[in-house]
Amino acid sequence: MNAIVVTALRRPLTFVVLSILIVMLGILSILRTPTDVFPNIKIPVVAAVWTYPGLLPQEFAGRITYNFELAVTTTVQNIEHMESNSYYGRSIVDIYFQPGTPIGEAEAEVTAISQTVLLGLPPMVPAPMIMALNPSQVPVIALQITSDKQTPSDLFKLGVITVRPLLATVPGAVVAHPNGGMDSFVMVSMNQAELRAHHLAAADVQAALRKQNIVLPAGDQKIDATDWMVQTNAAPQSMEDIANIPVKRVGNAVIYVRDVADVYRGGHPQTNLVLVKGRQAVEVITQKGGTASTLDVVAATKALLPRLRRILPPDVHVSILEDASVMVKDQIKDVVQEMITAAFLTGIVVLLFLGSWRSTVIIATSIPLAILCALIGLALVLSGLFTQFLWPAMPHGASL
Structure with missing residues (x-):
């Protein structure tokens, strides 16, 4: 510690340049790092959704789910455990893989074996929907579609054909199937x-x-x-x-x-209902991808609303029902406010007890620089550069 202090006193310009470099890299990291409340959680999970309308849960579990699970455990590698639930006309099988397993390869293996299993299942069973699950994929914004003239079936059709494809163009957005209305x-x-x-x-x-x-x-x-x-x-x-x-x-x-x-x-019997002031409406929920930023996804979605209103019929209204970016902005505001308060109080304490303006300036500048260093390290970890530098030859299946 004394050596660092002596070096700083002997080479002040070097530390000034390092401070400027930390400020530049810190600002760059703040601009490029995704902003969110929770970090990206990477758990390799692949879900297989089977559908066979009219089949009872016990029959579904014995004739479809069991055969699929048996084939998966025989062929697919790096399985940690599996969870399955069979319902009336539907079955959901969640396949958890060992930490560090490439999710793309795992999804491809499950898809390949599901096509082979179809030959031994009851006739006319459709192929399952295979998708990778991400715990960080959470809803960030919800839109409601209302109209005083359109029927619930027309609103549902607009949500599926017009609204959902346009929202899917937002980078990092995952748009779920609309809720409410009726299919036709x-x-x-x-x-x-x-x-x-x-x-x-x-x-x-x-x-x-x-x-x-x-x-x-x-x-x-x-x-x-x-x-x-x-x-x-x-x-x-x-x-x-x-x-x-x-x-x-x-x-x-x-x-x-x-x-x-x-x-x-x-159409099919209506199983969900969205009411706005006593009238049926349609809700379209947009989720963010695992590495996307809530603020970026919400901002891009809001930027599409004027274009969306132009292509929809004049009597159809699109408005924001839920916005998760408000909570994220409030959290960021609170963190910044606490940082400023901590730096101010620390500087005041140093000034009162030591009576030195020089020590106060050093403390007031070192705290923001330390925070910027932490942000730079966080950006390196999220980008994977830090991991590749420390563990260049990490074996397959290992994890941090």
Whole structure:
């Protein structure tokens, strides 16, 4: 310690230059380091979401979840443990890997084995949705979409088709599926009495809809100097077209879909509801990625709102429902305020007890420099340079 003091007294210009360098690097680190309340937590977890509508939880666990877990433990490496939950028509399997496992490689291995498992599962089971989970991926801003004229189905469609794709362009943003509203489908409701009267079954109507709702490539036809694009489109364009699809011919009489079923616009039973002043609305939640900054994601999302309002119908209103950046800014403000208070009180104490302006200036400048050094070290750790310098040959699977 005495040697440092003696060196500082003998070479004051050197320490002045070092102080200026610390200030420059500290300001650069503050500008480039993501700002948030909690640090980025890296836990290698991969989730597999299986769906098979109508299957009971006990059947799902025995026929799909168990077979998938068995295949994963046989093929995938570096597994720490697994957790699974089977529900009605759905199963979620969380695969935890050893610390330090590359999450990209783990996700690729789980995806590959899930495609192989499909061959031994019940027929028509869709491939699972494989995604890497990140504990730092938390909601940072929520938008509500309201209208006095649009139906809940129209609001949901706007949230999925217009709002969500635009918000997904924000760097570091992960946009979840909209909440509220209702999805829209063309429903064909069978009339059992009419089906029995015409000696038909629901499978006959389903087969007719499948055969007469196709689009096939037909190529092109070159005639003289013109190359004509040939289109074979048998897909119905309206609900009336669906109702007029023939199902069966009996002599000269043709039985259409409208004779044995009702065709209307509907959807799945609504499972979540968002109400704003007593009217149904849609909520779109934006999460931040693991390494993204809450302030950056929220600021970029707010910058897109004027553009979003221009492309939406005039009667549709988009407003901010929740904003996590307010809490982050308050926390930063409190930290800066405490730093200034600590430096001021320390300087006052030194001035009162030592009565030296020189010692007071040294103390008042050394505290901010020490804080800037800590920020520089934090920026190096977050960027990975510090880790690569100290552990250049870290073995696979090791962690700090």
